[in-house]
Amino acid sequence: MANLLTYMLKQFVILIFALVSICNISCITNKDVVYLQDKGTAVSDSLQIQALAKPYRVQINDILSINVKALDKELVDIFNPTSGGTNGNNQRNQESLYFTGFTVDLHGNIKFPILGDINVLGFTVKEIEAKVKRELLQQYFKETAQIFVTVKLAGLKYTTVGEISTKGVQVIYQDRVNIIEAIANAGDIMQTGDRADVLIVRQYPNGQKIHHIDLTDIAAMKSEFYYIQPNDIIMVKPLKRKALGAGETATETLTTIASIFSVLVSTYFLVKNL
Numbered sequence: 171m172a173n174l175l176t177y178m179l180k181q182f183v184i185l186i187f188a189l190v191s192i193c194n195i196s197c198i199t200n201k202d203v204v205y206l207q208d209k210g211t212a213v214s215d216s217l218q219i220q221a222l223a224k225p226y227r228v229q230i231n232d233i234l235s236i237n238v239k240a241l242d243k244e245l246v247d248i249f250n251p252t253s254g255g256t257n258g259n260n261q262r263n264q265e266s267l268y269f270t271g272f273t274v275d276l277h278g279n280i281k282f283p284i285l286g287d288i289n290v291l292g293f294t295v296k297e298i299e300a301k302v303k304r305e306l307l308q309q310y311f312k313e314t315a316q317i318f319v320t321v322k323l324a325g326l327k328y329t330t331v332g333e334i335s336t337k338g339v340q341v342i343y344q345d346r347v348n349i350i351e352a353i354a355n356a357g358d359i360m361q362t363g364d365r366a367d368v369l370i371v372r373q374y375p376n377g378q379k380i381h382h383i384d385l386t387d388i389a390a391m392k393s394e395f396y397y398i399q400p401n402d403i404i405m406v407k408p409l410k411r412k413a414l415g416a417g418e419t420a421t422e423t424l425t426t427i428a429s430i431f432s433v434l435v436s437t438y439f440l441v442k443n444l
Contacts, residue, residue: 202409203361205350206388225294226323226399229373232269233324234280234290236302240315249283249306271324284310292375295321328398330356332406333363348382349390352398357384362408370395371403 201207228234228318238249251270272280278291285305290298291305303319311317325341335357342355349368367387371378372395381395397405 208389227292232274234323235324237320239318328402330404333360334406364409369405
């Protein structure tokens with residue numbers, strides 16, 4: 171019996187050391203959850219953001235909003251699709267553009283009234299504006315018509331998966347959205363999410379590529395992936411600490427240790443009294 175008690179005591183001490191070690195490494199700290207920390211990578215307080223990112227080039231399945239204006243307002247109505255929904259300013263609801271916008275088909279074309287198929291695959295919105303205006307002048311209007319063409323993406327669509335509050339397809343109706351705004355729109359990364367290695371799956375003409383960005387480092391603002399693009403997939407992995415299951419905070423971890431300690435002590439005295 172003495173040998174058994176001695177053995178159990180040794181195992182008990184080893185387990186306590188193991189649990190203390192888990193406590194030290196399993197708790198989620200501030201550095202794990204705070205965005206854009208200065209880790210010595212910033213040159214100065216006025217960090218220059220890479221604002222001049224490459225312009226987005228239209229992909230298949232994108233939806234474009236194209237608006238044509240000219241001196242003859244009645245004449246341009248055939249080029250501007252109408253929408254049943256309007257907001258307080260009598261403007262089209264963005265959501266309705268799914269039905270009234272111009273979808274880029276598998277061949278990279280949009281079907282535009284009167285002009286027919288126009289290839290827009292790989293063009294920027296500015297280039298598409300110039301192309302539509304040029305086609306209208308060549309086929310329908312005269313120079314004196316004073317045509318003005320506006321092309322916009324019908325919302326910036328992206329997908330969020332993993333350790334993030336809202337999973338699924340998200341849409342923001344802005345031309346330019348950074349990854350912090352995109353994540354905030356999806357309810358933020360959960361406490362168990364790895365902000366130091368967020369994955370961005372981005373579409374390219376030759377397929378998809380996975381990129382990494384550390385959102386706990388202020389240097390992320392200089393990354394070419396800081397601003398998201400339509401159809402991006404934002405994937406947030408769980409922290410390794412989550413797999414240990416000891417608790418997300420020091421309180422939760424200590425509670426777990428206390429519970430295990432209580433069971434071990436009860437077992438020890440139970441065996442001792444046998």
